[in-house]
């Protein structure tokens with residue numbers, strides 16, 4: 414793979430710069446550095462940043478971002494790690510405040526455009542779907558080894574697939590004859606076992622479900638939101654851009670819950686306020702891309718940005 418293959422348009426860049434970043438921000442934890450698009454814009458516009466922590470599971474993305482951000486090499490610390498390790502990363506670095514955390518979840522354009530990464534049903538590649546290309550946990554491994562019950566759960570919970578039971582049964586039947594190995598093999602299987610009218614939606618739901626399972630995305634997100642709020646101090650901000658409703662629902666619930674006063678059941682009331690809220694919800698409604706951004710970058714269409722601030 415060459416650098417020419419690597420391109421990703423940073424989503425909601427203007428909104429991130431205007432709403433998430435504080436004028437005097439000193440440290441940024443960018444859990445999803447990707448190709449460094451947001452990072453470049455932030456470092457350009459906020460010279461107050463002293464330390465930029467850049468994490469990613471994809472070492473090729475990290476290497477590309479390192480070159481792109483070489484101008485700021487004294488400020489940027491690259492970490493080949495899961496963003497769920499935020500606490501460890503924070504503990505091993507001295508973190509000047511105010512501190513901003515950015516999670517731009519989901520796929521980079523390269524995941525879709527580079528067939529060897531094995532995410533896309535539009536091209537033929539190995540059935541991988543892991544954000545970490547070196548990981549042994551692949552989509553093929555899950556499809557070929559998970560029990561029928563586990564497959565039903567994956568398709569139902571992560572893909573909201575109405576035919577989860579039927580498809581899981583057919584996967585188990587088919588893999589006995591011939592294990593799943595490629596993205597086009599999985600695509601052909603779905604097309605053969607789905608009414609033409611439902612093919613596109615089923616392809617999207619099944620590929621999404623398996624990708625979420627391979628990367629354990631929802632558990633990782635939940636754990637990270639918890640850890641992030643535990644390391645935040647007064648004035649620090651957390652911004653999350655999500656791209657599908659399961660992630661966005663989780664972020665929304667978590668942010669709403671944390672921005673409410675703490676209540677307990679007492680003799681007087683079931684929800685007596687016992688402590689004021691320790692976070693402020695900065696986005697009552699999610700920030701979404703403008704029509705102009707969607708026209709320029711159709712892949713931004715499903716993005717939702719939510720921001721939480723520690724009081």
Ligand SMILES: C[S@@+](CC[C@H](N)C(=O)[O-])C[C@H]1O[C@@H](n2cnc3c(N)ncnc32)[C@H](O)[C@@H]1O
Nearest residue numbers: 423445447448449450451469470495496517520
């Ligand atoms: C949407 S892209 C980020 C794009 C980036 N903001 C930019 O402007 O170039 C998401 C990135 O997060 C990475 N990623 C996904 N899940 C991750 C996780 N749990 N921990 C660390 N990196 C992750 C992916 O490998 C990908 O590079």
